[in-house]
Each structure stands twice: as C-alpha cells, then as structure tokens.
Amino acid sequence: MPRTILIGFGVDVDAVAGWLGSYGGEDSPLDISRGMYAGEVGVPRLLKLFKRYGITTSWFIPGHSLETFPKEMAAVRDAGHEIGLHGYSHENPTTMSLEQQRDILDHTYKILTDFNFGKPPKGSVAPWWETSKEGTALLLDKGIEYDHSNMSHDSQAHYLRDEDYWTKIDYSAKAEAWMKPLTKGKETGLVEIPANWYLDDLPPMMFIKSSSNSHGWVNTRDVEQLWKDTFTYLYREEENFIFPITIHPDVSGRPHVLLMLERFIEWINTHADVKWATLYEMSEEFRSRVDAPAGALMPKGFVKKTANRA
Template identity: 65%
Template sequence: MGKKKVLVSYGVDIDAVAGWLGSYGGEDSTSDISRGLWAGTVGTQRLLKLFDKYNIKATWFIPGHTLDTFPEDCAAVRDAGHEIGLHGYSHENPADMTFAQQRDVLDKTYKQITAFCGGKPPRGSVAPWWETSKEGTELLLSYGIEYDHSMSHEDHQCYWLRTGDEWTKIDYSKTAVEWMKPLIRGTMTGLVEIPGSWYIDDLPPMMFIKGAANSHGWVNPRDVEQIWMDHFDYFYREYDEFVFPMTIHPDVSGRPHVVLMHERIIEHINKHEGVEWVTMEQMADDFKKNNTVPEGAMMPAPRGEILKLQKEGKAYSLVDYEGPMPK
C-alpha cells in the first residue's frame, strides 16, 4: 500500500422550494412548498452547524430561486467561507429546455452568484436532476465555468468531460439493422468533471416525494451510511489516490436522523491517513494541476470574461436578469 491521497468533499444542493417547482412535482402543493421552506432555513442552518463542528468547508450549489427566497440563510453559507456554485434557477431540467431558456437561466444565475459573492464568479455547476445537454455544456464553457458535478463516467477520479455523445434508440417499428449501432463519442472539453453517484446521494433513498412511484423517505440512515462507507472503504483499499464527493441536500440531510448519519460518516473517514477535506473547486484545481488537457479540447473562456464582453455589447445578456422590466 502506497502513500494515500484522498480528497473528500460535500456538495450541498439547497433545492428547497425550487426543487418542488422544477423537479419533484410539488408545485401545486402547499404542503410540499412548506417542506421547501423548512429546507431553506432550518435544514440549511443545521448543515452549517455540522460543517462548523468538524471544520469542513463545503461547496453549496444554490438555485437562483433559493438565493432570492432565502437571502439571509444563503449569506450565512457565504460568510462561513464555503464555495457557492450554479444549480439552475428553479431546479429546471436542462434536457426539457430550449437553448434560449438554458441560456437565460445561466445568464441570470451566473450574475446572481457573482454579485452575491462580491464580484467572484462561480467556477462550478451541478445540473438540476443531474440531466445535462450538449448546448448546456457549451454554454458553461462560454461563461468560463471550470468544472461540473453531474456525470458518472468515473466513480473515484475526476476526468475531462466529453460532450455530444450520440447513440441510437431502439425503434421497434423499424428494422433491427437501423438501431444496431454503437455509441459515437463526442468532443473532449477542458471542463473538469467531478463524478456524481446516485449511490452517494442522500435524496433518492431518504426523501419522500408523493409524485414518485419509487419514493422512499423512511429508509434507515444506517443502511445508507453503510453503502457510503463501503464505497469509501473499497476505494481506500484499492487505490492510493481517489476523490470522494458526496451529494447532499438540506431537504434531507438537515433532518436529525441524517445529521447524525453524517457525523458517523465524517468520523469514520477521519480515521484514515491521507484524507483531506476540500471544496470542489480545490478538487478540480488539483486535477488540473496533475493532468494535461486533451489535444483539441473545447476550453472554458477566461474567468469573468463574459461580463466584460456583455458590458461592451459583444455578448448576449438577459436584459431583465434582476426582475421583470416595468410596464
């Protein structure tokens, strides 16, 4: 066994009300919206307390709707020194949006976060529902976004994101020859992908969603933590270097039984040599420092350049990004 280098990170998605508007089917339910209000306040504050207890800096991916609806709670995240990244406005599914809709959501939320963080543009993004699009990736690159945390080509290492893969769906109204074709790989980019895993995500097993047939919500957190710990222990046994990003939501992990689960997971991880708790931008920077960008890759624009181009009238800008124009 060689010297260990293990980068561990929490990615916190404050879905709150936005999650119910964009993904969970609760947009017409006062009960579900109420749960979103709880997540944006009580759940968020409990996670801040958890991270403070263990001296952990996390990356919080905050929808624009959450920033607008819970400014004081989001300010507490910022002021505690955590990183803030993109996560849509109302947790919209990029795969369901037009190019113009994706562009406008990105433009608004990019400017929101930049202003909220005192002029520091966001460096990373998580696609709501972990659904991405070719246009969305190209938009992220044009805005200078340097890493994404939505895909699963790897499970223990960061990698350079490829975009534009093509595959043929089965159509039983046609001959089999027409669908028996391999996946065609797309174009490499200079966007760092920090792998996401549905198996290391608190929401699928521990959040009750009325509109989802396979929704759980009452899973024993000790069963979930065992899965997470088994992932960590396997990686630690098999690899001298690996990353371990965990995806959580105040909507779930702010609940008492799940906060206690995280305390046990953190204490388990901290028993191992070579572990360093980092933000996801630090994780991405470490990968870039040690890996060469593929030749011919589509590269992110310089950080913050889009704002300069917009000011000069050389790039598209959503006119009413701070609210509807007066009639």
C-alpha cells in the same frame, strides 16, 4: 509518497425550487412548506455541523433559493463555503430551448457573482443531474471550470466529452438501422467531478408523494454502511481518488440524518491521507496533474495556474 484522497460534500439547496422544478409539488402548499424547511431550518443546521468539524464545503444554489433565503445563503457565503450553479427553479435542461437555458445560466451566473462580492462560480450541478445536448458548450462559454452532473466514473476526476452520439432503438425500422455503437464526441477542458446516486442522501431518505418509487424511511445506518463500504473498497483498491458526496438541507437537515453525518465524518477522520476538500479543490488538484487533451475546447478565459517557484 503520500496518497491523495479528497472527500467533500456538495450541498444542493433545492428547497422550494426542487418542488417547483422536479419533485411534482408545485401545486401543494404542504410540499412548498417542506422547501421552506430546507432553507430556514436545514441550512443553519448543516452550517453548524460543518463548523463543528472544520469542513469547508461546496454549495450549489438555485437562483430561486438565493433570492428566497437571502439571510441563510449569506450565512453560507460568510462561512467561507464554495458557491456554485444549480439552475434557477431546479428546471430540467432537457425540456428547455437553447434560449431558455442560456437565459437561466446568464441570470443565475450574474446573481451568484454579485452575491459573492464579484467572485464568479467555478462549478455547476445540473438540476436532477440532467444535462442537455447544449449544456457542456454553454458552461464552457460561460467560463465554468468544472461540472458535477455526469456518472461515467465514480472516484476519479476526468475531462468531459461533449456531443457523444448514440442511436435509439426504433422497433418500427429494420434492426440494421439502429444496431450502431455509441460515437464519442469532442474533447473539452471541462473537468468532471463525478456524480453518484449511491452517494446522495435524497433518493433513499426523502419522501416524494408524486414519485411511485419514493422512499424516505430508509434507516440511516443502511445508507451510512453503503457509504462506508464504497469508501472502504476505494481506500483499499485505489492509490488516489476523490469521494464527492451529495447532500441536501431538505434531507440532511433532519435530526436523524445529521446524526448519521456526524458518525460518518468521525469515521472518515480515522483514515490516514484523507483530506476534506471542496469540489473546486478536487478539480484543481486534477488539473495540476493532468493537462486537457490537445485541441480540447477550454472554458472561456481559462488560464492554468502555475506552481510558485522559490
């Protein structure tokens, strides 16, 4: 029986939004100009790369990027790539009220749906991969079918739990007050496509002035080898697996990184049983094999697809 190995790129169009919400450049004209580079230069270069290799990818677009770069985002849509949620200004969900989170989700869901000719987004990536305690419930209530913000696995899709609970250390209290294990939360029908800092172009290859441990000058061949080693291990040890990679036009739109991506894609294509897929396709393949746990809270309006029978 053939193996099922799905690999794909999730493209986070952070651009100006990233500097507004996460990178500490909201007061810097220089940093904002780097965001403009991502939208106006990096995006077209990535589209050209994907077209050359015939790869359909998943683009997670902050509302700010959609409205700041309408021409470039239309080119993404018109090339047939998946469109998903990524906040509005790359804001941190853990610092916002429930009302703010809901307002942002409602607004970005609507503008992405309208932009995509009435086709709503199926997936979401939390900005900076930070999710709030209300985040999963909000996504389910919106009918979102998969998330890509959790790191409890690295190569297998799974159903996400909600409301795991853990006790923080309180050195002012007796130890017995906080020596407690994590309590697992409720099962849901939200598919998790694992996120992974080690399969992300940004931490090693983007310089951020406000970050004390920022990199940016890491040799692309070191990153390339890390990705290859990760894939090689999984290809040897796991019969079936997924390999979602996160990239950004801010980083992967740079010439030296584009050359790395070309080498990596061509290397991947030498392996048997490997298929390039969107993250939504990864989630659907998982759902086709694994039912959600009994009693799990499902995405609003979700109806499982059934196989066509002759």
